[in-house]
Amino acid sequence: MARTAILRRLTWAIAEVVDRVDETPRVRSLGLDVPDWPGHLPGQHIDVRLTAEDGYRAQRSYSIATPADGSRVTITVERLDDGEVSPYLTDVLEIADRIELRGPIGGYFVWEPSRGGPLQLVAGGSGIAPLMAMLRARLQARSDVPVRMLLSWRSGEDVIYADELNAIARDATGVEITHTFTRLAPDGWTGRTGRLDRDALAELAWAPSERPLVYVCGPTGLVEAVASALVELGHDPARVLTERFGPTGG
């Protein structure tokens, strides 16, 4: 593991917003140009710091949604209506605005093609962001690690990266993507509905005998339920990596 690279001092940098993509009515991706960015591994995150004119400061963490790409870092932010930082990032911040951040942070919940597989990715809602960095890294590297991705959404309009995921599912070899909708499926949907419970995981995830590397990210409830069910099904707990966020992501 590249621990020496991670143990450098993390200093605050001033990044510039160079891209904004509306992913869903509540979710926006921000492309940031970060001078002297040292690169990162898929799954790592950044800390963002906002400073008001009166000196008040707020910090939050956001997963990076893209593999290393020079000075470019992309985050995907879900607006939490009672939040303080996320509505600023999704609604106020514009192209050419500047923002303070530091990173990359975290070195456990990471995957790169050299880690091998098979790779099992499980996300709830905007928990897809760090897993998307992993999937994109796998495709970019033309790796042949087989991937299964299970995605749980509340409704059809909540699907993040929808066009890209559809294109990957159609074109990529060795990548299977399954969506499930827990509240309201899109019109005409004939696929899965309901939560990713033990039966769904037994049917859709790699079998424990395949020794997959499993990454689970999403709200605490989903992550607790999925990780526990995977262990019950016989997966090695040491190969189930989790990242959780609560409604306090703000």
Next chain:
Amino acid sequence: MSFISRGFQRRQAPAVPSDRVPPGQHVTRDFPVLSAGPTPRIGLDEWRLEVIGEVDQPRSWSWQEFTALPAEEVTVDVHCVTKWSKLDSPWTGVPLDALLDGLETSAGFVVAHSYGGYTTNLPLDDLTGGKAWVAYRYDGEPLEPEHGGPARLLVPHLYFWKSAKWLRALELRADDAPGFWEGYGYHNYGDPWREQRYSGD
């Protein structure tokens, strides 16, 4: 010259005095869960807590022995490095002073070991003097597994990753050795008031 975020302002007046919230933190009323892997489930009949390493005599308690020790009820503020702080959280636990009482050791450091393999390191001095507990009840109820039950370390003056969940053993050591997150670039000590989140802070 300090950086200003265009158009950013505080969303609400703070509900608590700012001297209770360390820099970069915000108050939550939820109890978020952060763990790197699945929540281990440990039966109380197989649970043990041990003090091992540089000690004259290793110590070990069964669940029954441990919960028979005099416990304290403490109400403390906890601060997670992921930026949330939870104020006035009510715990019941055995003070480390009691668990380590009378122990002969030349150790200056401790590595806390958890069921499931998690570790974290602290100076021994930060566990004594009324600053740390092994907690096993929260708000009067048995501590839920996702919050570290059956029992977790509670060291509220340091970032909460130092308060190892699913505590299994305290290893006393002459030398310091980084734990799980410390090995991934998180700060070796983790004082929230000095905002020691990451190595070099």
